[in-house]
Amino acid sequence: MNENKITIQKIAELAGVNKATVSRVLNGSATISQKTKEKVERIIKEYNYTPNTIARGLAVNKTFTVGFCHDYKDKRAFANHFFYKMLQGIENVIYDNDYLFLMMSRHEREDGTSMFERVVKERRVDGVILPSSLYNEANYRLLKEHRMPFVVLGEREFGHSDVRWVDVDNRQAAQLLTERLYENGYRRIHLYTDQEAIARDKFIADRIDGYNRTMEKLGLPAFVATSVGELQARGTEAVICCTHEQLFELLKETADGLPLPDAELGTFDENPMFQYFKRTVHYVSIDLEKMGEQAAHLLLSIINQKEDVPHFVQIPAFLARTSDFE
DNA sequence: TCCGTCTAGTGATTTATCTC
DNA sequence: GAGATAAATCACTAGACGGA
DSSP states (O other), rough: OOSSSHHHHHHHHHHTHHHHHHHHHHOOTTSHHHHHHHHHHHHHHHHTOOOOHHHHHHHTOOOOOEEEEEEEOOOOHHHHHHHHHHHHHHHHHHHTTOEEEEEEOOOOOOOOHHHHHHHHHHHOOEEEEEGGGOOOOHHHHHHHHTTTOOOEEEOSSSSOOTEEEEOOOOOHHHHHHOOOOOOOOTEEEEEEEHHHHHHOOOOHHHHHHHHHHHHHHTTTOEEEEEHHHHHTTTTTTTEEEESHHHHHHHHHHTTTOOOTTEEEEEEOOOOGGGGOOOOOOOEEOOOHHHHHHHHHHHHHHHHOOOSSSSEEEEOOOEEEESSSSS
16 A cells, blocks of 8 residues: 555544544434534645545445436537537536546447446446437437446436436426417427438427417418428428428528528527527527436436435426517 | 466455543 | 454455476
């Protein structure tokens, strides 16, 4: 052992107490006198002592680290500011609870093992948050086999009754946005997406469903377009883009000579890029930071074996808004 | 030389027992 | 009751040792 290293033993020697007493002071035990507590705390402060998390983990069988697995192959995730807002929410809660945050990917080595698999098998973390795109039967089995607590972020597509989820209410978000456009006087409100996205992402299917139901309630015909041409042919007054990617795609196409000049734009959640637009964007706010926070709270509750941990937390959308440009 | 077994050590915590 | 002490525990590694 490095003699210069400050350990609990060293603190105990300097304070003239036993290391078990220092441990009790660190953990707020009630059976320590105020005098001893103050003395130990003074030494701890004087020597700037911080308990060794690895050794602590050794004793309590914990790592005090929470992992987030992302799909590094999904470039859309990194291009999407949703992703960073969500991470911010997770990190806020994790760090406030004295845990650390580990980002890992599905990156595979030559032997076929992924970083995610290794982290789970080697118990490098106490729990995992993973996006729904990575939640599948194989990962479910892996996590269950190693008794690794986990929470899924995103759409509740399939599942096992024992899985905890956090998701945004995408149907309600679509409803708010459609109603916003209706209140602004638009009637030919159409939705824009692409077939691949419908098949791939359940949240898009939910948004389409929310849009369809609202249009039906308003007594208006719903129409889901997958091209600018279809929007033009339908005399679109307002177009709801299912994702920001699709919104940018639409703007690019119109800039390339496929005009859709009069149609109002609508989408889900705000984007810092809206300030550079030369037209207004109607959007419905989604608190993704809160979504991340809820996922982290849920996971910590499971790790710490709290009772009555909910299985599903749904984050409601805010009121619809319009970007500042007029 | 290789292989298997045993032991000590790592740091913090917990627990049982003891002393004051 | 407050606090000290010793041992066990956690999971793993390094090194020593003996036998083949």
